[in-house]
Amino acid sequence: MRRETILNTLLYLAMPVAAGLAFVMGETFLITLITRAAIFALAAVGLNLALGLGGLVSLGHAAFFGIGGYAMGILAHHAQTYTPIMDTWFVLEGTKSMPVIWLVAIASSALAALAIGALSLRTSGVYFIMITLAFGQMFYYFAISWPAYGGEDGLSIYVRNDFPGLNTLDPMQFFALVFAILSGVLWWMGRLARAPFGLALSAARQNAERVETVGLGPFRLRLVAFVISGAVTGLAGALFADLNRFVSPTMFSWQMSGEFIVFIVLGGVGRLFGPVAGAMLFVLLEHLLSPVSDFWLIYVGTILLLVVLFARGGLIGSLAGREVAHD
Amino acid sequence: MSLLELESVQASYGPSQALFGVDLDVAEGELVALMGRNGMGKSSTIKVISRLLKHKSGTVKLDGHDIAALPPHKAARAGLGLVPEGRRCFANLTVRENLIAAARAGHWDMARVTALFPRLEERQTQLAASLSGGEQQMLAIGRALMTNPRLLMLDEATEGLAPVVRQEIWAAVRTLKTETGLGLLVVDKSLAELRRIADRAVILERGKSVWRGDMAALDRDIADKFLGV
Numbered sequence: 001m002r003r004e005t006i007l008n009t010l011l012y013l014a015m016p017v018a019a020g021l022a023f024v025m026g027e028t029f030l031i032t033l034i035t036r037a038a039i040f041a042l043a044a045v046g047l048n049l050a051l052g053l054g055g056l057v058s059l060g061h062a063a064f065f066g067i068g069g070y071a072m073g074i075l076a077h078h079a080q081t082y083t084p085i086m087d088t089w090f091v092l093e094g095t096k097s098m099p100v101i102w103l104v105a106i107a108s109s110a111l112a113a114l115a116i117g118a119l120s121l122r123t124s125g126v127y128f129i130m131i132t133l134a135f136g137q138m139f140y141y142f143a144i145s146w147p148a149y150g151g152e153d154g155l156s157i158y159v160r161n162d163f164p165g166l167n168t169l170d171p172m173q174f175f176a177l178v179f180a181i182l183s184g185v186l187w188w189m190g191r192l193a194r195a196p197f198g199l200a201l202s203a204a205r206q207n208a209e210r211v212e213t214v215g216l217g218p219f220r221l222r223l224v225a226f227v228i229s230g231a232v233t234g235l236a237g238a239l240f241a242d243l244n245r246f247v248s249p250t251m252f253s254w255q256m257s258g259e260f261i262v263f264i265v266l267g268g269v270g271r272l273f274g275p276v277a278g279a280m281l282f283v284l285l286e287h288l289l290s291p292v293s294d295f296w297l298i299y300v301g302t303i304l305l306l307v308v309l310f311a312r313g314g315l316i317g318s319l320a321g322r323e324v325a326h327d
Numbered sequence: 328m329s330l331l332e333l334e335s336v337q338a339s340y341g342p343s344q345a346l347f348g349v350d351l352d353v354a355e356g357e358l359v360a361l362m363g364r365n366g367m368g369k370s371s372t373i374k375v376i377s378r379l380l381k382h383k384s385g386t387v388k389l390d391g392h393d394i395a396a397l398p399p400h401k402a403a404r405a406g407l408g409l410v411p412e413g414r415r416c417f418a419n420l421t422v423r424e425n426l427i428a429a430a431r432a433g434h435w436d437m438a439r440v441t442a443l444f445p446r447l448e449e450r451q452t453q454l455a456a457s458l459s460g461g462e463q464q465m466l467a468i469g470r471a472l473m474t475n476p477r478l479l480m481l482d483e484a485t486e487g488l489a490p491v492v493r494q495e496i497w498a499a500v501r502t503l504k505t506e507t508g509l510g511l512l513v514v515d516k517s518l519a520e521l522r523r524i525a526d527r528a529v530i531l532e533r534g535k536s537v538w539r540g541d542m543a544a545l546d547r548d549i550a551d552k553f554l555g556v
Contacts, residue, residue, distance in 0.1 A: 194424075196427050196428055196430060199417075199420060199424045199427055199428035200428045202417070202419065202420060202428075203417040203420060203425075203428050206417050206418060206419060207415070207417070209379060209399070210411070210415050210417065211400070211428075212379070212398070212399035212400040212403065213377055213379070213399060213400075213403055213409040213411060213471075214400075214403060214428070214429035214470060214471070214473075214474050215400050215401075215403035215404040215429070215431060215474050216400055216403075216428075216429075217398070217400040217401075218400075
C-alpha cells in the first residue's frame with residue numbers, strides 16, 4: 001500500500017476516533033472542536049479542487065462560505081420568528097430542515113460561483129487573486145450593511161436545525177452528520193481527480209495551450225471546477241453556521257479565505273487529504289496556543305513559513321513524498 | 328474536396344510578420360510534407376492551422392468551412408490533431424492519464440493506441456515526465472490520436488531522437504497512412520524519410536509557399552535551392 005494511502009487512512013480515522021474518545025470522556029467541547037475542524041476541512045476540500053487541481057488561487061472563497069452561512073441563517077431566522085421570507089407574489093417560508101437548507105446553500109453558492117467565475121476566470125495570476133478578493137469583500141460589505149439580517153452584529157439562531165432521525169443538538173450526532181458529509185465529498189473529489197474532467201483540469205493547470213490542442217476549453221474546465229468548489233465551500237458555510245448557531249459578516253471576510261488557503265498549504269496543495277490535515281493541524285494549534293498567547297497566529301505563521309520554505313508538499317508531502325499521484 | 332486548405336495565409340507575431348502567403352492543401356488519406364529551412368514559417372503555419380496563431384489575411388478551411396473564428400479547442404474538436412514541437416506531454420500525469428484526458432469517442436481508443444505503440448502499454452502507470460524522449464513522442468502522438476482527428480499534424484516529430492526510435496516513429500506514421508483515412512501534415516528535417524513516405528510536399532521560403540508538388544517531382548535542384556541539402 002502506498003505511503004500516502006496509509007497516511008490518508010490514518011487522517012480519515014483520526015477524527016472519529018478522537019471524537020469517540022472525547023465522547024467517552026464526556027468532553028463535549030472537544031467534540032465541537034473536532035466538528036469545527038471537519039467543517040473547515042470540508043470548506044478547504046472544496047477550495048482545493050480549484051486551487052490544487054486547477055491552479056486557481058482564489059482569495060474570495062469566503063464569499064461562498066458566507067453565502068452558505070447566510071442561507072442557513074436567513075431560512076432558520078424566518079422559521080424561528082414565524083415570518084415569511086417573502087409574501088409579495090407568493091409566500092416563501094423559512095425552514096429548520098437541514099437537507100433543505102443545504103440544498104439552498106449549495107444552489108446559491110454555486111450560482112454566485114458561476115457569476116464570479118465567469119468574470120474572474122478571464123484573468124489569471126495576480127489579477128485573478130485580486131478580482132476574487134474584490135468579490136469576497138463586496139459580499140462582506142453587503143452583509144455588514146444589511147440590517148434586516150443583523151448587519152455587523154450578525155444573526156443568532158436559537159435552536160440547531162433538524163435532520164430526520166437525528167438529535168442534532170447532541171454534539172456527537174452532529175459530528176457524525178458532518179463527518180458523513182466530509183467523507184462523501186472526499187470520496188467524490190477522489191473520483192473527480194481521476195476522471196477525465198479532473199485529469200484535464202490538472203493538465204490545464206500545467207499548460208492551457210496544450211489542453212486546447214486536444215480539444216478541451218480551459219475556461220469551461222476551470223469554470224466548472226470553480227462552481228463545484230464554491231458549492232462545496234457553501235455547504236461547509238451552512239454547517240459552520242449551524243455549528244455556531246450564529247452567522248455574521250466575518251464569514252465573508254478575506255481572512256477566512258486566507259485561512260482556507262493556509263489549511264491547504266499546511267496540509268499539501270492538490271493532495272486529497274491535504275486540506276483535512278491542514279484544518280486539523282490549524283484547529284489543534286489554535287486550541288493549544290490561543291490560551292498561551294493572544295498572538296498565537298504568529299506561531300502558526302512561523303509554521304506556515306517553514307512549510308512553504310522546507311516542505312513544499314505540506315504535511316502530506318513531507319510524510320508521503322512530494323509526488324502528486326492520482327491512484 | 329480537400330480536407331484542409333490554406334490560401335494566401337499571412338500571419339504575424341505582434342508587429343513581426345511570420346507568414347507572407349502560404350498555400351497548401353491536404354486530402355483525406357494523404358500525407359503532405361511541409362518543408363523549409365529553419366525559421367521559414369513551418370511551425371507558424373501549423374500554429375495558424377491549429378488556431379494557436381490567428382492569421383490576418385487569407386483563408387484556412389477545414390472540410391470547406393472557414394475555421395478562422397474557431398478557438399483552438401473547437402478547431403481540435405472539428406478534427407485537427409496536433410503533435411506539437413518538443414513533445415509537450417502533461418508531465419505530472421501518467422501515460423494512461425495523458426491519454427484519458429484527451430479521449431473522445433471514435434476509432435482511436437486506448438487499445439488501438441497501445442497496439443500502435445506497445446511501449447505505452449508497458450509504461451501506463453509511469454509519469455510522462457519520467458519517459459524517455461522517444462516514449463514521450465509516442466505519447467504525444469497517442470494523445471493526439473485519442474482525440475480522433477481527421478487531420479493529424481506532426482511538428483518535428485523525430486527531432487532529437489535516437490535513430491532506432493526515429494524508425495519506430497516513422498513506422499507508426501506509415502501505419503497511420505496506410506491503414507487509416509487520416510490526412511497527415513508532417514514537418515520534419517529528414518528529407519530521405521519524407522521522400523519515402525510523403526505523397527506531396529510544400530516548401531516554405533521566408534514565410535511563403537514557393538514550391539508545391541508531388542514528392543517524386545522534388546528533385547535535387549529544388550532541394551538544393553530551398554532546403555539547402
